[in-house]
Amino acid sequence: MLPPMQRLPQARELIEMDRYFVLHAPRQTGKTTALRTMASELTAEGGTAALMFSCERAKSAGDDYAAAEEILLKSLREAAKRSGWPDELLPPDPWPQAPAGTRFSAALTEWCHRCPRRVVLFLDEIDALQGNSMVSILSQLRDGHNARHERHPFPTSVVLCGLRDVRDYKVASGGDPGRSNPASPFNIIAESLRLGDFTADQITELYDQHTQATGQAFTKDAVDRVFELTQGQPWLVNALAYEIILQLGVTSAITAGQVEDAKERLIRKRAMHLDALVARLHEPRVKRVMEPVVAGSFPDIDATFSDDLSYVRDLGLIKQKPPLEVANPIYREVILRVLGDPSEQYVMADPRSFVLPDGRFDLDRLLEEFVVFWREHGEVLIRQEGYHEAACQIILMAFLHRLVNGGGQLDREYAAGTKRLDVLVRWPYTGPDGERLMQREAMELKVWRTNENDPTPDGLAQLDRYLDRLTLTTGVLVIFDRRPQAPPWKERGGFEQATTPSGRQVTVLRV
Known part of the structure; x- marks a missing residue:
């Protein structure tokens, strides 16, 4: 310690x-x-x-x-x-x-x-x-x-x-x-x-104590990844190390890949600390702050909002300073998984059927299956979703989680006021020469609300910036239409090709 x-x-x-x-x-x-x-x-x-x-x-x-x-x-x-x-x-x-x-x-x-x-x-x-x-x-x-x-x-x-x-x-x-x-x-x-979270140097100091006691080292990449995933949250910093050393039984120098494996195990297990945290999500004061964060919308600010914001910050759910976003990537992942769990129970498709013969993930087929799912269940699930403003994003995330997380991983980025949710699908597979490769697919989620302009131009520009950051050449823009004049549910789900401001060819899905 x-x-x-x-x-x-x-x-x-x-x-x-x-x-x-x-x-x-x-x-x-x-x-x-x-x-x-x-x-x-x-x-x-x-x-x-x-x-x-x-x-x-x-x-x-x-x-x-x-x-x-x-x-x-x-x-x-x-x-x-x-x-x-x-x-x-x-x-x-x-x-x-x-x-x-x-x-x-x-x-x-x-x-x-x-x-x-x-x-x-x-x-x-x-x-x-x-x-x-x-x-x-x-x-x-x-x-x-x-x-x-x-x-x-x-x-x-x-x-x-x-x-x-x-x-x-x-x-x-x-x-x-x-x-x-x-x-x-x-x-x-x-x-x-x-009492603040650990700095990157303090994580290094803490892990060095283990190295001095046992001789087992943490590589610099591993320590950097721990800080990136936890932002120094002390319980998470310790829990990742515990998972690697005692649960995974790693005895050699600890790598960033093992940190990633430990993160997934920690999230799947939903340890007591994580459960206690997400149990707060439906408290009115917490929901009032967290719903616009998940939806990417601007919060409804009045005389009491600052007190609720302070309360949620004191709980550790969001960062201490603007912008208004979840405190760390692990919490960010857990929150969407918990909120999406009821919707995930409706997903009946077999995850193995989306794996192509060469081992890659069939994202095109997944999107087609989501259209079928959305037409059949979307209206009901939106009505049932407690975070109503973020219902579309939560439901698609639940669908993706059910079908991707068996063999791949999802990275999600969201914050209040951004009007979007960024998703990266990472799918490991074996190349023709036996090499270990990683398929990456990027998606941008937008919602078209009443009295707003078509978000497609902004969405294409935002997707462009996301693809730049990921160094990818193409991606998918998903636009949920929540206007009263949206097409009937059975007619939703059209695909089209579009060009981003930088000239990338991307797929647009309107549901």
């Missing part, structure tokens, strides 16, 4: 300044490990009793703040006992008696009064607290913070750690995220830190 202080240099500074602050990051980025290590290091230095404990069990208390206090104090005591501290550092047993709504602060005050060291608390999974319970606990922290002095001791520094920024805690407890309220329990927060 990477040293926590290296990833969070500001945290130590704020603790030394006796500040209360928020540390937030998506799940599986190393928050808990970093805080646990930081607490151990601070305590080992001798002047601080630093303790991390989880608020997760208090989620069951809901609005019952008395029950939440009981659960949190029990979790705190258990964490202190596990720490191996000497008796003089441990919290009092039993806790002092106090009315509900004040027990948590009274307990912390009594502990700080007895403890010969300054007390620092890390409240992990703070966003597990709900409604009144969250307001009560944070109010008690605020009151203790404001009243702390020698005769009224209280933790010198408190770190609230969770998925969300403090701005979202205000929303969760019914507060106004945009206003400063002197009576608010949130105005004690000095800073809000975000």
